[in-house]
Amino acid sequence: MSGLLASVTPAADKRAHFRAALDSGHLQRFPGAFSPLVATLIADIGFDGVYVSGAVLSADLGLPDIGLTTLTEVASRGAQIASVTDLPTLIDADTGFGEPMSAARTVTVLEDAGLAGCHFEDQVNPKRCGHLDGKAVVPTSEMVRRLRAAVSARRDPNFVICARTDAAAIEGVPAAIERAKAYTDAGADLIFTEALTAASEFERFRAAIDTPLLANMTEFGKSDLLNAAVLADIGYNVVIYPVTALRLAMHAVEIGLREVHSAGTQSGLLDRMQHRARLYELLRYTEYNQFDSDIYNFALQGVTP
Template sequence: MPGAFNAASAMLIEKAGFEAVYISGAGLSNSNGLPDAGLLSREEVLRLSSYILKAVSVPAVIDADTGFGGPQDAALTVKAFEEAGASAIQIEDQEFPKRCGHLPGKSVIPAAEFAEKVRAAASARSSKDFQIIARTDARGAGTLDEAIQRATLYIEAGADIIFPEALETREEFIEFARAVKAPLMANMTEFGKSPYLTMDDWSEMGYSFVLFPMTAFRTGMKAMEEALSELKEKGTQKGLLNRMQTREELYRLIKYDINK
């Protein structure tokens, strides 16, 4: 499930044949010049996500960071995102202000406190088809055993899917999957703490969902950086044309018929 950071990137994800889109908190933040630290409000995330939700027909998961507050805030977030057309919401047990899940220095709130957020979120949805994804950052802030214990508590509170963030080895992912009896999500972000594994690897280990939250953003940013450097150096974009999406390709993607 690749991460989208705007409507056009989400449309490319759908065009490539992926069955769902992940609206990445890091992607939304970074594309607006902000760090992945929970700085966007619920209203801002909802506004930015609404363009994505309208642009694609596949299910979309919205990264809601820490839920924008306490249990009541998490409930309001679920209601707003479900009404907007999302298929699932992801919330995490970090303290606010949060940090990128693969950075050091993270802290988590008490497990019982986050379980109340999960319970409130699960109770607020109008349909059981709307999925609650509970992410635990306890491995980075503590131990694998704590992450497993928290996952069990979050399942009891109503989480549909468990997302263990920043496990560090294949063996840790296997141990977590053996201990936690729920659908599992893994994060295959780049330059982080987790090993690079294939979709077949994840399936064999018992993970039903795999995120690639920043792959499109990072490759796109690098391509733009290189193109702009060449433009500055050569004073022309002619050498870049074969690396560009053409006008016709863009119009097909966004379903713009110039004859109408």
């Protein structure tokens, strides 16, 4: 039964692994998962961790990424995703769902949900996607209070608190660097440099900041899609691919449904579908069947059927 119904690795061990990985010198690759099944696939392929994007969670609920989701919704989905894999899971906590005290509560709730870390951003409420224009950031001092509250609430010292700054696109890279330094001083373990453009900007950030850094390689945004090898050479510690799986899935789903609508059958799409056998492999049907037979492999003696 080990590992069938839930991860065999305790949340504390996942956090310790993630914490150590930040200092390992190896770039940690965290694709975004919009469901526990996708997280299972991420682990099966061999990635280093799982990321849960606030934008993806919002989209999955049919909502735009403007801060409409609640802590309860985010923690619940995060718990479902984190529970199915032995990999550490990093989750998007937006602006902390309120005032600094709310950011503190967010940390306790996400710890209890089994997450390995979360990130808070320095946007004002209502926030918006980091690669859209028209963003606004709070004063540095306000974000510092947010982070200090989050750090103070942490019970597991290995729970990674990441600070995301959106200031580069608003105030410029030098200002974003100064913010990152202040956020590190406030206790952030990891800095998320949002919406940098070319490799030179990532290099500039790395040269100025000693704290571990996270790069966001999201499609159709402001950042060049840098290869993982390039980011590793620059010295980044984590790279996320937050919306990649959702975009791939939704594109395939739309094409397929349009064909079903027009052709009246899905028979022409079978070669583009995940086969039942592969799904059952990911879900470990054989092991569940073995577990079931192990439980029900006896008969009551002396009882006539």
